[in-house]
Structures are given as structure tokens and as C-alpha cells.
Amino acid sequence: ELQLNYYAESCPNAEETIKQQVIKLYNKHGNTAVSWVRNLFHDCMVKSCDASLLLRRVKGMESEQESDRSFGMRNFKYINTIKEAVEKECPMTVSCADIVALSARDGILMLGGPRIEMRSGRKDSKQSYLTEVQNAIPNHNDTIDLVLARFQSIGIDTPGAVALLGAHSVGRVHCVNLVHRLYPTVDPTLDPEHAEYLKRRCPTPDPDPKAVLYSRNDLETPMILDNMFYKNLLKHKGLLMVDQQLTSHPLTSPLVEKMAADNGYFLDQFARAVLLLSENNPLNEDQGEIRKDCRYVNLV
Ligand code: HEM
Numbered sequence: 536e537l538q539l540n541y542y543a544e545s546c547p548n549a550e551e552t553i554k555q556q557v558i559k560l561y562n563k564h565g566n567t568a569v570s571w572v573r574n575l576f577h578d579c580m581v582k583s584c585d586a587s588l589l590l591r592r593v594k595g596m597e598s599e600q601e602s603d604r605s606f607g608m609r610n611f612k613y614i615n616t617i618k619e620a621v622e623k624e625c626p627m628t629v630s631c632a633d634i635v636a637l638s639a640r641d642g643i644l645m646l647g648g649p650r651i652e653m654r655s656g657r658k659d660s661k662q663s664y665l666t667e668v669q670n671a672i673p674n675h676n677d678t679i680d681l682v683l684a685r686f687q688s689i690g691i692d693t694p695g696a697v698a699l700l701g702a703h704s705v706g707r708v709h710c711v712n713l714v715h716r717l718y719p720t721v722d723p724t725l726d727p728e729h730a731e732y733l734k735r736r737c738p739t740p741d742p743d744p745k746a747v748l749y750s751r752n753d754l755e756t757p758m759i760l761d762n763m764f765y766k767n768l769l770k771h772k773g774l775l776m777v778d779q780q781l782t783s784h785p786l787t788s789p790l791v792e793k794m795a796a797d798n799g800y801f802l803d804q805f806a807r808a809v810l811l812l813s814e815n816n817p818l819n820e821d822q823g824e825i826r827k828d829c830r831y832v833n834l835v
């Protein structure tokens with residue numbers, strides 16, 4: 536059962552320690568905060584907010600991190616930094632799943648997003664679910680109907696889904712995920728001038744997936760979680776197909792207009808949807824454990 540400040544008795548400083556680590560990491564590597572936001576989506580969409588995303592490949596089990604859908608995910612090593620600080624305070628007490636959730640909450644705040652009251656008490660999975668990832672996480676060129684259905688399946692409505700994609704108001708997209716909109720011909724839903732800019736960022740149609748060619752998602756406020764994402768979409772400057780399609784689907788286009796016009800409305804919807812996402816299907820006591828090392832299940 537999730538509750539506010541779940542560790543009040545067992546580890547009173549847990550949430551503060553996580554927050555201090557998130558701040559410290561943000562000051563050293565600002566993009567860690569961006570990663571914590573993406574981690575929440577990729578963990579919670581796949582089965583449960585259970586840190587299944589954090590497990591590494593071992594003999595007999597593959598890792599969700601190896602999925603194509605996880606392309607570009609970074610900063611996993613700093614989750615260990617947070618976990619180590621918490622372990623020092625209270626060994627074997629605070630779950631990695633709560634670290635995923637609470638670091639996202641604190642990361643959102645560092646990126647100028649809303650303050651979100653999140654509950655804690657999640658348990659960690661004993662498995663990673665590589666084959667589930669592509670059923671749960673949409674692809675960059677999937678349809679809006681599919682995207683809305685995926686979010687609906689975990690209880691997130693259309694305004695919530697549109698707001699969650701506003702996370703693409705920060706961070707980057709690698710060329711492999713956008714060259715199909717530039718070559719051989721420019722996608723007509725892309726602003727021609729922006730397309731020229733993107734071609735300079737991604738000069739060839741077949742980028743080496745190992746090369747770190749990318750473009751920032753939002754050139755105006757790249758490190759702030761704000762409604763600039765929607766303003767950019769209205770100017771046909773969305774990088775991903777799914778993002779740009781939000782402006783042409785009848786269910787989502789009015790919401791894009793509304794969020795572009797009203798940052799407060801966007802932030803409210805974003806906060807509400809992040810909370811729903813963060814509470815997807817938590818494991819109970821017998822289903823999960825408190826991992827010692829977020830990368831591996833505990834030895835029995
Ligand atoms: C239909 C749903 C979504 C799709 C198809 C999608 C797809 C993608 C893709 C392809 C990238 C670029 C990866 C790269 O090339 O490096 C990306 C980045 C990102 N996504 Fe999403 N995403 C979706 C929803 C979300 C949601 C709901 C969140 C969080 C609430 C989120 C947070 C992020 C963040 C923060 C980044 C930037 C990561 C970085 O710069 O390291 N995404 N997403």
C-alpha cells in the first residue's frame with residue numbers, strides 16, 4: 536500500500552537524501568534530471584513501477600535496457616550513486632522503485648516543472664521484462680490512437696497523455712529517430728527551415744547508431760519543463776512523428792492549442808498524469824523485494 540512519506544518510521548531521512556542527491560547530480564550533470572523523467576515512463580509503463588528497468592542482463596535474463604525502445608537512455612550509473620547514499624543511511628530499507636519515482640519527482644522540480652506530492656512504498660521486481668517493452672512503450676512513429684490506447688490501459692486519459700508527451704520539452708533526440716523525416720524528402724508536416732537546421736545536425740540518411748548525433752528537442756527552453764513543446768508543435772517543429780501528429784488528431788489537437796496557450800493548465804495536467812503513471816500497479820510485499828543493488832535482484 537503506497538502512502539505519503541512511507542519511510543517516516545523506517546528511514547525518516549530517505550526522501551530528503553534522495554532529493555539532496557538529485558540536486559547534487561543536477562548541479563554536476565544537468566541532464567541527469569532529464570533522465571529521471573524518462574526513467575519513470577520506461578519503468579512504470581512496463582508492468583509496474585518496480586525498477587524492472589534498472590536490472591542488468593545476467594545469465595538467463597535479458598535487460599529492458601537492451602530494447603530498441605530504450606535507445607538513448609543514459610545516466611543509469613547515477614541511480615547507483617543515489618542508492619548508495621540511501622543505503623548508507625538505512626541499509627535494505629528503501630526500494631529502487633521508489634528511487635525511480637522520487638528522483639523523477641525531484642528532477643521535475645529541478646527542471647522548473649510542478650511540485651508533485653508522491654506516495655512511496657513501492658517494491659522492486661525480481662525480473663526484467665525485455666519482451667514486454669515493445670508492447671508497452673510506443674515507437675516514435677506509432678499512431679496517436681495507439682499511443683492514447685497505451686496510456687488509457689493504465690488509467691491515463693487523453694489530456695493526461697498529451698501532457699506527458701510534454702516531457703519532450705527537455706532532452707534530445709538522436710538522428711536515427713528523425714532522419715526518416717528528412718531523407719529522401721522532407722516530411723511536409725515539418726517546417727522547412729527547421730528541417731534545414733535538422734539536416735545540419737543529422738547530415739546523412741543513415742547515421743551510425745553508435746554515433747552521438749542528435750538534436751535538442753526544444754531549442755528555446757531545452758532544460759525547462761514548460762509548454763514550449765506545444766508552441767513548437769504549432770510551428771511544425773516537433774521532432775518525433777508522434778509528437779507532431781498531436782496537432783492533427785481530432786482528440787489531441789484542441790489540447791495542444793490549450794496547453795500552448797496556458798502553461799498553468801499544462802503543468803496541472805502534467806502533474807496529475809505523472810502521479811497516475813507513478814502509481815501504476817505497485818507490487819505487494821510477496822511479489823517484490825527491496826533490492827540491495829538496483830542493478831541486480833537480491834541473492835537468495
Ligand atoms: C508515445 C510515447 C513516447 C514515445 C514514442 C517517446 C519516444 C522518445 C524518443 C524516440 C526519444 C529520443 C531518444 C533518443 O533518440 O535519444 C525520447 C526522449 C525522451 N523522452 Fe520520450 N517518448 C514517449 C513518451 C514519453 C513520456 C511519457 C515521457 C515522460 C513523462 C518521456 C520522456 C522523455 C525524455 C525526458 C526524453 C529525453 C531523454 C534524454 O535527453 O536523455 N517520453 N522519447
Ligand SMILES: [Ca+2]
Nearest residue numbers: 578581583587
Ligand atoms: Ca517496470
Ligand SMILES: [Ca+2]
Nearest residue numbers: 704753756759
Ligand atoms: Ca522546454
